[in-house]
Amino acid sequence: MQKRVAVAMSGGVDSSVTAALLKRKGYDVIGITMRLWDGEAAEKSADDAKAVADILGIPHDTLDFSDTFRRDVIEYFIDAYGRGKTPNPCVACNRCVKFGRLWEEARRRGADLLATGHYARTAYDAERGVYTLLRGSDRRKDQSYVLYQLTQDLLPHVLFPMADFEKSDTRAMAQEWGLPVFNKPDSQDICFIPDNDYKGFLRRERAGMFKAGNFVDADGRVIGRHEGIPAYTIGQRRGLNLGGPGGPYYVTALDVARNQVVVGSNDDLFSSEVRAEGVSWVEGEPEGRFRALGKIRYAAKESPCTVQLEEHGRICVTFDQPQRAVTAGQALVLYDAETGDRVLGGGIIM
Structure with missing residues (x-):
């Protein structure tokens, strides 16, 4: 019996090729587009996703998640800035929306699996009996950093078909298969701020801040x-x-x-000790102190560190080399010390 997989279709090239690849592999594919906010860009994305689904011959629904997105992502984003933090809204969106409410809706539609266009990999470690979350093959596009909150409950049901491809390969496949989004530009960092003017957005939303x-x-x-x-x-x-x-x-x-x-001065920006809260572990909580590679923001290079577990879901991380501009609100993500490929977990910098 074919497994049914729901694909989160944003209208971009990555999720479109994801759906096409899974259809070619014989899965029973359904497409779901999340309407997260109002506006011309959101409408265009939904239309693009529907056009691709029609070409592929798969069912497609557009679901209004704007209330969840407003509460769990946009309000979180605004409140964090009000508290002197610099949040990563993608982390909140993945936790609450993509791998939260979307997965619930996918299961209601009979889906066994959920697929996204993220550049990351999963694998089953039979020796340890755990599912692992790994970096994408294209390190320039690797998105494992924003997926550190995936756990053993969800990892068996997640597919990342783009994991082994370069971005240039993705666009070439989309063009070859006649998908009209093959040359669509990559999405900007903050999807709900199309002009990337976050200060202007905050002033419109909450000028009193x-x-x-x-x-x-x-x-x-x-x-x-x-x-x-x-x-x-x-x-x-x-x-x-x-x-x-x-x-x-x-x-x-x-x-x-x-x-x-x-x-x-620039020298004042460096610090070795970083604390994080709300910690989540991909393969289960480790014991005691351990070595890892830590990454203090999406664009940062991972760096050797020692991790100490603390009470109340917190960790204290001491880097071998001081890190520049450690920022409260960003995610601190830990990778295994041996290969740097396996995501161990992470939390939000305090």
């Missing part, structure tokens, strides 16, 4: 005025408009309680 205050140095000396804490992130240099002696200045801390943005 932006309260002018002081730039101060590490000793508390006032050296200028800022436009509001949500306008800044750790490591930022541009847009501070701070001149005079002591520069160039970088944002080194955000003090929400005092409404102060602390600035300093």
Whole structure:
């Protein structure tokens, strides 16, 4: 009997080729597009996904998840900035929407599996009896970082068909198979902010967040005025408009309680110890202290570290080499120390 697989079809080239590959492999494929927000771009994406589904001859539904997305992703994003953090909305979306509500809807439609266009791999380790989450073959497109919250409950039901392909291969296959999205540009970092102007978005959503205050140095000396804490992130240099002696200045801390943005030199941005909360483990919680490779943001290079478990779902990670601009709200993701391919788990930097 054919296994039914639901494909999360965004209207982009990766998810379109995902659906095509699975159809060619003999799966009973259904396409589901999540309507996450209103607007022309969202409508176009849904139309593109439906056009691909029609070409492939598979059933397709567009489901309105805008309420879930608003509550669990957009509000989370806004609230985090209000608390002086720099969130990664993709992490929240994967947890609550793609591998949360979407998987529930897929099962209601009789799906045994859920497939996405993520560049990551899964494998079953028979010796240890666990499913593993691995980096994608194309390290430039690897998306395992934003999938660290997948657990043993879900991994047996997840497919990532794009894992072994280069992005150029994906576009070539889409063109060969007559999929009209073959040359569609990659999506931007934050899907619900099409112009990438996150400050403008925050001002429209919650203007009261932006309260002018002081730039101060590490000793508390006032050296200028800022436009509001949500306008800044750790490591930022541009847009501070701070001149005079002591520069160039970088944002080194955000003090929400005092409404102060602390600035300093580039050297002040480096730290070895990082704490994270809300920790999730892919293969089950490890014991005691262990070695790993840690990654403090999506674009960062992983680095050797020692991990110590703490109470209340927290970890303390000590890097061998100090990390630059460790930022609260970003995910700290851990990979195995031996190969750097296996995702062990991660949490949100405190």
